Amino acid sequence: MNRIKKENLMELQLLFSVTKKDFVITWFSGKGAGGQHRNKHQNCCRLKHPESGVHTIGQNSRSRKQNLEDAFLKLTKHPVFKNWINMITHRIMLKKDNSEELQQIVNEAMKSENLKIEYYQGK
Template identity: 40%
Template sequence: MKRKHLLSVTKKDFDIQTFRAGGKGGQHQNKTDSAVRIIHRDSGAVGLSRNDRSQHRNKKLALERLVKTSKFKLWINRRVHEIEVGETIEAQVEKEMNPNNLKIEFRENDKWILKE
């Protein structure tokens, strides 16, 4: 089965912040901006890494952690659904809440009766 390309996430979709990691590791870790925080703007998901002395490895780890977050996975699933169906979940709910689609029932003498 051939896969089709639904959406792409680029570097422009993220805020990449570097800062000093602090803690154990001595002077090198305290003086360099080796820790990395990556924030996906649309979903609000955050990936953080300060384990390594290298900023490049920390970027890779932070991105891997961001992709594994439930916020990011939920955002991906919603985007895929919007693309496949052609409308957002909110628009579908709004369409179903249209007065023409609503049915009103009431209970009388232990029986549900549809109001016409």
């Protein structure tokens, strides 16, 4: 596991965040053994992240909270979700890098010594 040094901590910045609002959470009754209790309560969780298209299910516990945590944990380990995070991160980093670099190029090109003014005398 990677350890982050305190002096490098200042260099870290939040690029984007994924919140509970970004997910669709549905509850359903579990299948299998458990009888009346299992059929009567909707403790199983189906978690979907529409942007990445990943969906996971948490149904190993009798607790709604635990099933939701399990579904989120499965989602964070899902390879498609990891690829989506990498893709978004790269897009953001490219935009940041390109916008600063592009601004420098424009500023350099717009210096007065680099501009040439021509007059057109049409007939």
